[in-house]
Amino acid sequence: MAVHAHPDDESSKGAATYAYYRSLGADVMVLSCTGGERGSILNEAMAGHAMAERDLAGLRRREMQAAQRHLGVQHRWLGYEDSGMNDDGQVPANSFAAVPLDVSAEPVVRVIREFRPHVLITYDENGGYPHPDHIRCHDVSMEAYRAAADPARYPDAGAAWQIDKLYFDRIFNLERVDAMFLELSVTEPESPLLEPLGEAREWMKNYPKLATTHVPVGDFLEARDAALRSHASQVSPGSSFFFWPNDLIRQAWPYEDFQLVQSKVDTEMPESDLFAGVRDNS
Template identity: 60%
Template structure:
């Protein structure tokens, strides 16, 4: 019987930049993967100046609709299931200009409302593994931080029969992970490899900046999933989000053949577990029987 993984993300495109190859791998192995997008990405800007004119025009007229089409293409590239939680993108206010998050957007909705919405999804899909962001949201975007808060609340409350009794039968997810894509050791390993293979490549300077940028970030990863056979699926999903991911995006700095040798994994931090675990891990489903129903 298949295992089930649920990844909770803030915006469409987050599922493609964080853990996409893991999703593709587990689907290919016969498991079920559900991505939850908490918002529609309506407040996003068009970040790709090379977007063809007809597409650019459609995106300007209907950013929400355009990003739904991009998400559908990314979903197809990865073979995943997908759910919109249904909240409005909070945007990224500029604190130096005195901007604040707009009322009625995801980050301002009372936590119990969005938690109930996510609990309904958890109890319906019944995942064995839940993947989300850490308390900083991966980076401090209001929607990413709220995604963390909602995910943690749903992890706890979905298993509690006294919480949201109309939201379905209780389900205790076996393991909870934070994604750790921005692994400082990963950047350093690839930087050293590209310097040796192509010392005159512009990537040396570009990746050197990334190494410095993340030098002070601790390596908290406990679990490393070998996904090198699925880097192309990840890239296809990223390119599906054409309004957000230009062809020269840093996501494509890493030649996949070299990455497969130097750092073939996507990385995660095990945060909570309701089953026995041994670290480090190479499989997010390690220790979970296929039909594991863990009591809280």
């Protein structure tokens, strides 16, 4: 089960992993904490689109439905209102980041106890980037992870369930950028992609290497891209999400990466399977 702040986050942060595990027969649940109502239209081609202008929330629900079909996952809306990202750091009243944690964690606990996942994926304490909803998504996920296993908490939300493994998303990392740069330097030394990749290596050079788990997703990059393109209001055809050609990714770093932060089962590092240890004990 993966918990995300907005529709489109599931497609940019783990979509190939979800498609991979669906191909193996695993059940995959994606939770969207908010509807992305306060987002902007980030695709110039959507300018003047009637629904984008008058009902962005409704459009983003349709986009999420399309992405869900491409990935083959189950999906739930938690129903909270997008908090936006204001320069002053303030969030609107009753938006997701303003709702008390014990209130916003309850529906996540309810889904955990119903779906009974072995693995939970969320963001780190910085939210991946400092959007109030991403940070709150981390807080809510951690609180629900703990509370779902405690029968004394939220007793009306179903029978207690202990999740075996908890991961943070670490898909954008220096190891990946290094691998792309080195592969391209050898195979296409005149490629125009080398300059921006080199710049990315420089500003990421002090990033800590936190990923513990590298999921092989090379055969599912097109499913990821189809899901991303479904979110047309947020993802343009020229988006940086499509910066690296899929053939290069398959050759250099055909993985999506995660950090195991809590585990109730034994496993060995590095992992190539989010369910490592879980299957051995089943």
